Amino acid sequence: MMNNAWLAVTMFLFWILLIVAIVALLRSMFFAERSKGEQRSEATPGSAAEQTLAERFARGDIDEEEYNNRLATLRATPAGRRKP
Known part of the structure; x- marks a missing residue:
């Protein structure tokens, strides 16, 4: 019974970490594109x-x-x- 609980907690943490990693990746990509766009639009x-x-x-x-x-x-x- 303890193994099943440990397996459930581990699986839950795995999915949470995976979701957090995907969100962080998407945010960094979005902000990188946004800053490139701002640099291009800047004029003298x-x-x-x-x-x-x-x-x-x-x-x-x-x-x-x-x-x-x-x-x-x-x-x-x-x-x-x-x-x-």
Whole structure:
């Protein structure tokens, strides 16, 4: 009778450990994919500004000369050191 109880406890622990291992594996895979996606979607700070500038130029809000001047300024000024 003691062997049957020990066998039942061992089998229960085996299945619990197997389920925990599978869940841990799936979570690590999910978070690894998620972090890769976040890294891919990150862009340089200037590229968003350049995209906005290009959109304004395409809409006709600014002319070519102003576009080129602002683009040169964006590319010459390091991110985080923008002039007020």
